[in-house]
Amino acid sequence: MRIILYTGKGGVGKTCISAATAVKCAKLGYRTVVLSTDSAHSLSDSMDIPIGDEIKRISPNLYAQEVNVQHEMRLNWGDIKSFIVDFLNKQGMTGLIAEEFAIFPGMEELFSLLKIKQYYEEAQFDVAIIDCAPTGSTMRMLNMPDIMRWYMERFFHLERRIIKLVKPVMEKIYDNVLLPTDEVYFSVEELYARIRGLHKILTDPDICSVRLVCNPEKMVIKESQRAYTFLSLFGFTVDAVVANKVLPESVKDPYFAKWQEIQQKYMEYARQAFHPLTIFQAQLFDDEMVGLNLLEKMGESIFQEQDPAQVFLREKPFTIEKNGSGYDLYLKLPCANKDDMNMWVKGDELILEIGNFKSNTLLPGNLVNLPLKEAVFQGQKLKITFGGDSDERPE
Ligand SMILES: Nc1ncnc2c1ncn2[C@@H]1O[C@H](COP(=O)(O)OP(=O)(O)OP(=O)(O)O)[C@@H](O)[C@H]1O
Ligand SMILES: [Mg+2]
Structure with a gap:
């Protein structure tokens, strides 16, 4: 099953373009499902x-679903959340605040993404198109597996066998100690395994592509550039950009002349910023994009003769090459700025900070015991060299 995620700034046309892509895929004969993970x-x-x-079946090959975020959340996080809330209550945190603390931003969307994993495993569809929430939420959602891993390893790091032994004693001696039960451990492990599986599917360039929807305007393109960097940082492959609401050349009204000039300027800017990605264009229609007929027209005008389900770019954001006795890890970071970057290795994790975003990437086994030698940012790529004889790793 192919998975195509559409993201971009609020209001740029993600929902219309997701639906239009799904209609076109269904017309081409693919069993297609379009899902929205945006709680709105x-x-x-x-x-x-x-x-x-x-x-819901829409037409012979087309299905749609608006995932119930709250339901998925209860299903996947219910037991663990109750434990965290009880734990925080015992620490003196009152009910409502503890409830808020037991949920992280991006988590709801992440749980709705688990639906995609289910469809992937059931193999009943050829293509799944995902209409994501605006960029910020999508980034949090896609970064969630990293955050969850961190949280689970630290919060639930205690050995279950030891807990079983000491639990009755600890709870007798200390009034406010609360240790996880077997059920909580089981929920954590099960969830962790599902999220890991989901992450693996979503970072496989042959299966999943992210597409950036933008409008040819300065602020919208800037946000898409940031999204492009962070998606690469988290290991997701962006395979195309869709520039939406482009004024057609046939519009000759002088009122729009300046807008046409601005759009041309930013289309050129986008070509440079997103090189070598294909930039599809969707014109600004003279109507609200509502209903299957208009969506079909939109899908045709964007992709024309092309198959929207194909992978337009396969290049993985990470590559590793052998270099003498060591290795070079190349990380594609398009649109990133060297001055905003901070990087270090802790244990088996590579931690990268770019602006406000931080990623914790598990290093592949062959790099873990090698010292970090140097990092060079050049031509949109960060080259990190691991190697040498020393077991000491500089922090
Ligand atoms: N190419 C287009 N021509 C005309 N109207 C458009 C076009 N694309 C989108 N629209 C209109 O713009 C509005 C926003 O589109 P849409 O809901 O798809 O954006 P979105 O990115 O999903 O928004 P949100 O961030 O709120 O989810 C809608 O009213 C839609 O009909
Ligand atoms: Mg939308």
Whole structure:
């Protein structure tokens, strides 16, 4: 199953383009599902068909679903959340605040992504198109497996066998100690395994591609550039950009002349910023993009003769090459700025900070015991050299 995620700044046209892509894929004969993971769903409005949280057949090859974020959250995080809330209550944190603390931003969307894993495993669809929440939420959602791993290893790091032995004694001696039960451990392990599996699927360039939706305007493109950097940092492959709401050349009204000039300037800028990605264009239609007929027209005008389900770019954001006795790890960081970058290795993790974003990447086994020698940022790529004889790793 191919998975295509659309993300971009609020209001740029993610929902319309996801739906238009799905309509085109279905027409090409692919069994297609379009899912929205944004808790503010608008897929129904765009398709002009009531959808809801159960999967709904729209046409012979086309299915749609607005994932019930709260339901997925209860299902996947219910037991663990109760434990965290009880734990925080015992530490003196009051009910509502503890409830807020037991949920991280991006988590709801992450759980709705687990639906995709389920469809992937069931193999009942050829293509799944995901209409994501605006960029910030999507980044948090995609970074969540890293955060969860960190959280689970530290919060639930205690050995289950030891806990079983000491639990009755500890709870007798200390009033406010609360240790996880077997059920909580089981939920944590199960969830962790599912998230790891999901992450593996989403970072496989042959399966999953992220597409950036933007409008040819300065602020929108800047946000897409940031998204492009962070997606690469988290190991996701961006395979295309869709520039939406482009004024057609046939518009000759002088009122829009300046806008056409601005759009041309930013289309050129986008070509440079997103090189070598294909930039598809969707014109600004003279109507609201509502209903399957218009969405079909939109899908045709964006992809024309091309198959939207294909992988337009396969280049992985990470590569590792042997270099003498060591290795070079290349990390594609398009649009990143060297001055905003900070990097270090801790244990088996490579930690990279770019601006406000931080990623914790597990190093492959053959790099873990090698010292970090140097890091050079050149031509949109960060080259990190591991090697030498010393077992000492500089912090
Ligand atoms: N190419 C287009 N021509 C005309 N109208 C468009 C076009 N693309 C999107 N629209 C309109 O712009 C509005 C926003 O589109 P859409 O809901 O797809 O954006 P979004 O990025 O999903 O927004 P949100 O961030 O709120 O989820 C809608 O009213 C839609 O009909
Ligand atoms: Mg939307």
